[in-house]
């Protein structure tokens with residue numbers, strides 16, 4: 001048998017980008033294509049239709065909404081998160097923000113949302129944040145209210161500043177992930193162009209060996225759970241794919257009414273890299289070595305950390321990964 005149909009009780013990760021390409025920042029390394037295309041958001045109707053389909057699926061879902069632009073600039077996007085957060089089959093909803101609003105504004109955004117299911121990942125963009133103190137205060141508010149983490153981008157001109165920013169956030173109890181740059185800087189293609197000096201620095205501050213291998217070293221993925229424990233929903237068509245990274249399997253269409261068919265197990269990845277931050281958590285190597293600590297998809301721990309205290313060769317950075 002090649003595929004399995006929906007089975008109650010399975011936990012499925014869903015990545016559902018919205019392609020809402022409006023943002024109040026202009027980061028030099030942005031890959032959301034904010035300025036070169038038509039800004040009108042074409043998918044509002046599809047967005048709500050797909051959410052209605054997701055809440056009726058017979059799976060328990062961990063949903064990641066977005067990102068393209070800034071999620072909290074759209075009331076409609078927030079409404080979708082609200083609907084998911086009140087649905088019985090939804091375990092978690094991960095949202096990404098540049099944290100440019102005040103705590104009072106975020107309170108208002110979350111007025112009708114079931115906050116116990118929400119995890120927030122904030123991206124800190126040093127070139128755009130003018131008032132760092134205020135940003136840090138908002139980060140503390142988020143840390144108190146949600147399962148919260150921060151991501152920083154390893155943009156070459158900023159790399160040397162990252163350890164200080166990370167330390168400041170860690171001192172507030174906030175976990176930080178360092179994401180590789182995807183795209184060009186000075187005519188060089190990243191993450192492939194990091195120098196060995198940059199890699200040495202990044203190795204020290206990456207959240208995990210996994211992040212370092214996939215985001216900085218652009219590791220070739222092996223067996224992957226995409227399509228088996230995880231799906232990607234195309235907002236334009238309602239198509240359900242194993243992942244959003246190309247060379248994916250079609251698993252059904254949410255608008256067709258015929259449900260979706262999942263793969264019956266992990267399959268080898270057909271791509272050379274998997275640079276997307278949530279997609280690469282689908283690889284089997286990840287689940288063999290790490291476990292999530294809560295709702296936030298950027299927070300997880302190395303399974304063998306305790307044992308490594310006794311056997312140093314079991315350390316995350318010593319093993320073959």
Ligand code: SF4
Pocket residue numbers: 023024025026027029030031032034068069070098123125
């Ligand atoms: S905050 Fe995100 S979406 Fe907005 S410009 Fe920066 S990287 Fe792009």
Ligand code: SF4
Pocket residue numbers: 221222224225226242243244245246268269270271273274279280282283
């Ligand atoms: S490793 Fe990444 S690109 Fe490959 S199948 Fe899995 S999610 Fe898709």
